[in-house]
Amino acid sequence: MKRIRQSILGQLVPGLSSLPRRGSAGWITIIGFVIVVTIVLMTLLAPWISPRDPSRTDDRVIAIPPSQGFPLGTNHLGQDVLSRLFWGGSIMLQVAVVSVLLCLAVGVPIGLLSSYAGGIPDKVTSLLMDSIYAFPGLVLAIAIAATLGRGVVNMALSIAVVYIPSYFRVIRSQVLTIKELSYTEAAESMGAKRRTVISSYILPNVVPSIVVVATVNFADAILTAAGLTFVGLGVSYDIPDWGYDLVNGRALLPSGAWWVITFPGLMIVLLALGFTLIGEGLSELLNPRLEQ
Amino acid sequence: MLHFEKYERPEAIEEMRRNLGLDKPLWVQYFDYLGGLLRGDLGKSMQDYSPVGQQIFSAFPATLELAIYSMIIAVVLGVLLGVRGAKKYNTLEDHSIRSFGIITYAIPVFFLGMILQMMFGIYLRWFPTGTRILPTMEPYGLRIGGIYLSTGLYTVDSLLEGDLVKFVQALRYLFLPSLTLGLVLCGIFLRLTRTNMLETLRLDFVTAAKARGLKDNTVTYSYALRNAFLPVLTMMGLQFAALLGGAILTETTFSWPGLGKYVVERINFRDYTAIQGAIVFFGLLVALVSLAVDILYAFLDPRIRL
Numbered sequence: 231m232k233r234i235r236q237s238i239l240g241q242l243v244p245g246l247s248s249l250p251r252r253g254s255a256g257w258i259t260i261i262g263f264v265i266v267v268t269i270v271l272m273t274l275l276a277p278w279i280s281p282r283d284p285s286r287t288d289d290r291v292i293a294i295p296p297s298q299g300f301p302l303g304t305n306h307l308g309q310d311v312l313s314r315l316f317w318g319g320s321i322m323l324q325v326a327v328v329s330v331l332l333c334l335a336v337g338v339p340i341g342l343l344s345s346y347a348g349g350i351p352d353k354v355t356s357l358l359m360d361s362i363y364a365f366p367g368l369v370l371a372i373a374i375a376a377t378l379g380r381g382v383v384n385m386a387l388s389i390a391v392v393y394i395p396s397y398f399r400v401i402r403s404q405v406l407t408i409k410e411l412s413y414t415e416a417a418e419s420m421g422a423k424r425r426t427v428i429s430s431y432i433l434p435n436v437v438p439s440i441v442v443v444a445t446v447n448f449a450d451a452i453l454t455a456a457g458l459t460f461v462g463l464g465v466s467y468d469i470p471d472w473g474y475d476l477v478n479g480r481a482l483l484p485s486g487a488w489w490v491i492t493f494p495g496l497m498i499v500l501l502a503l504g505f506t507l508i509g510e511g512l513s514e515l516l517n518p519r520l521e522q
Numbered sequence: 523m524l525h526f527e528k529y530e531r532p533e534a535i536e537e538m539r540r541n542l543g544l545d546k547p548l549w550v551q552y553f554d555y556l557g558g559l560l561r562g563d564l565g566k567s568m569q570d571y572s573p574v575g576q577q578i579f580s581a582f583p584a585t586l587e588l589a590i591y592s593m594i595i596a597v598v599l600g601v602l603l604g605v606r607g608a609k610k611y612n613t614l615e616d617h618s619i620r621s622f623g624i625i626t627y628a629i630p631v632f633f634l635g636m637i638l639q640m641m642f643g644i645y646l647r648w649f650p651t652g653t654r655i656l657p658t659m660e661p662y663g664l665r666i667g668g669i670y671l672s673t674g675l676y677t678v679d680s681l682l683e684g685d686l687v688k689f690v691q692a693l694r695y696l697f698l699p700s701l702t703l704g705l706v707l708c709g710i711f712l713r714l715t716r717t718n719m720l721e722t723l724r725l726d727f728v729t730a731a732k733a734r735g736l737k738d739n740t741v742t743y744s745y746a747l748r749n750a751f752l753p754v755l756t757m758m759g760l761q762f763a764a765l766l767g768g769a770i771l772t773e774t775t776f777s778w779p780g781l782g783k784y785v786v787e788r789i790n791f792r793d794y795t796a797i798q799g800a801i802v803f804f805g806l807l808v809a810l811v812s813l814a815v816d817i818l819y820a821f822l823d824p825r826i827r828l
Contacts, residue, residue: 364812368767369785369804373797376789449628456630457771461786476633480775483636483651486644495633503628510624 252515259511265504269497273319280313284470293487303489305475306482315493317470319501321382325465326451328386329393330444336390337397338440342428345402346409356402363395367450368457375463382465389454393447400443404436438516445509449502456498472497542566542795564799569791574799578781582803583674584654585780588703588772589765590675591696593758595704600711601754605747607712608719619712626709631768635702635775642698649698652777661688699776703768707761714757718750725749752823759815763808 249256272279288308296303302311344355362370374388408414414431422431458464459473467474472494479491539545542565543554558565564574607619643651654676655661661680663672672679677696680688722728723746731741770782777783781800788796 364763364808366763366766366804366808368770369801372770372785372789373801376792376797377794453628453630457632457767460630460632460771461774462790476630476636480636483640484644486640488640491633491636491640495630495636498633499625499629502630503625506624506628 249515255511255514257511258507259515262504262507262509262511265500266508269319269501269504270323272316273323276313276316276320280310280316282310282313284309284313284317285468286310293482293485293490295487296489302493303487305490306478311475311489311493314470314475315472315497318472318475318494319497321465321469321471322452322455322473322498322501324382325386325389325455326448328383329389329451329455330447332386332390333394333397333447334440334444337394338401340394341398341401342405342433342436345405346424346428346432352402355398359395359398362391363399367392368454371454371458372461372463375458380463380465385455385458385463385465386451388458389451392454393450396447397440397443400439401436404439405432408432408435438512442509442513442516445505445512449505449509452498452502452505541571542568559802564802565795567788567793567796569788569793569796574796577784577796578800578803580674581779581781581784583780584778585766585769585773585782587675587677587696588699588769588778588780589762591677591700592703592707592768592772593761593765595700596707596761597711597754597758599704600708601715601747601751603708604712604715605719605742607716608723609742611720620716623709623712623716626706626712629706630771631702631706632771632775634706635699635772638698638702639775650695651698653695654779655688655692655695659688659691661685661692699772699778702775703765703772706768707765710757710761711754714754715747715750718753719746722746722750752819755815755819755822759812762811766804766807 249260276284286309288304291300291304291308293306294300294304294308300310300312302315305311305314340355344352371388371392374391375385378384378388409432414427417427417431456473456476459471460477462477464471464473464477475494476491476498479487479494482490536545543551546554555565562575564578566572567574567577603619603622607616610616639651642649661672661676661683662670663679664670664682671682673682676692677689680686680692723742728741728746731745732738736745766782769780770785772778773780773782774786781803785797785800788800
C-alpha cells in the first residue's frame, strides 16, 4: 500500500504545483479543478449562503422572472431558483462519488487479477465485460435502477455496473504490456510473490490511467444520474436537485419561463464540463505522446 | 407488487399471476422466456397483457428514423469540423472547434433539447416542439392495388406516397429532435476525425499529392479524409449504443412516440416484461449493427480481407 500511496502522491502532488508551467493541457486541468472545487464548495456551504429555504413554496410568487427579490426567478411552486441552485448539487455529487468508488473497488482488482492471471479466467471476464460495454449504457442503468428502486446507493450501483468495463479495459491493456516487461520478469524470477508483483510492480504503473478514467467517469456518472432523474428514477422529490428542477421546469416551458430550466441545466453542464476538462488535461499530461 | 394491488381481491391477483405465468417456478419461467425469445416472442405486457413484441415493433420505426437522421447530422458535422480543426491546427479556430467538442460531451441531451425547444419552438416558432406529425398528416406509404406498403419512416413513406407537403412536415417535426441528438453525438466524431486527420495529413502520400499540384480541397477530402474515415466508421457502429441511450432521453423530451418513450412510460407503470423486452431488443439491435459495421469495414478496407 505504501508504494501505491507513494506513486500516487509522488506523481500527482509535484504534478499539481507544476501545472501552470505545462502549457495548455496544464491550464485545461486547472480550469477543470477550479470549476469542480467551486461547485463542491457551493454545495457544502449551501445552508449558509442560500438566501431562502430551497423547499419553501409560496403561491404568491409563482414563476416570477429574475428580479430584485429573486435574482434567478422562481419556479412553478414559487421556490427560489437561486437557493435551489446552491442546494441542488448534493445528490448528484453523492451519486457520482459513490459510483466512482464502486467502480474503483470492483473494476481495478478484477482488471489487475484477471489480466495478470491470463488464460480462461481472463477470457471469461473479458467476455462478460465486453458484453456490458457493448450495451447501451443508459438503457442498462435504467433497467437496473428500475429494478433496485430509489436511493443514492442504488442509483450509484446502477451507474457503476455500466462503467466498470471501461476501467477493466484500460487496466487490462496496460497490464498485458507491463506483464511482459523485463523488470516484471526479473521480479518474478527472483521469486517475488504474485501479490507483490501485482501491487508493487504493476499497479503503480497503471495508477495514472486509472486516475484519468476515474475523472472522465465522474462526468459520465453525473450525466447518467441526471438522465435517470429525468426519466423518473431519481432519488427523491423532496430534496432539491438540478435534475428534478429540469424535469419540473418542462411544464413551464410553453409559457416561456426560461430561467426555471436554464440555470439548473447550466450547473449540470458546468459540473460535467469541469470533470471532462480535468480528464482531458490529465490524459494529455500523463501520456505526452498522444498530443504531438 | 404495485401499491394499488393491496386492495385487490386475492383471486384477481391469482388470475393475473396465472395469466402472466408467474405461478410457475422461477427456472421454468426463465426457460419459457428464453424459448419464447427464440420464436421472437417477448412475452405479455404486465400492464395491458398485449404482446410486448408487437408493441416494440410498432414503436421502433419512429426511433429508427430519429436515429438515422441524428447519425447523419452527427457524422457530417463532426467530420467537417474535425477536418477543419486539423487543417487549422493550433489556431484560434482549432481551439474553438475543440472546445465545442468538449462542451457537446458535457451537455445532458435533454437539457439541450429543452433549450432548442425554447429557442426555435417557443420564441421563434420555426419548428414544432414535439410529437412526430399532426394526426391528419400521417403518410400512408406506397399504394399498390388496395394495399398500402409502408416502412413506418414518415420521410420515406411520404415520398412513396408522392406527397411533398407531408414530406416537408415530417422533416420539420424531425428537425429539432435529430439536431439535439446529432449535436450531442458529434463531439466524438469531431475529436476522432481531428486526431486521425492530423496524423494522415503528415503522411508521405499527402505531401506527394500536394507536390503534384492538386487542389488543396482535393488533397484534403479525396486523399486524406478517405483514409482517416475508417476509424469514424468503426465509431459509428460503437456509437449506435450511445445513440439508443440518447434516443430514450430525446424522445421523452420531444414526446417522440418511439421505443425510448415506450420504455420510460413502462418504467412508470413498473411493467417489467415490457422493459425487459425492450432491453433484449436494444441488445440484439446493437449486436446486429456491430456485425453490419464489421462487414462493411472489410468491404471498404481491402487490407482486412487479406
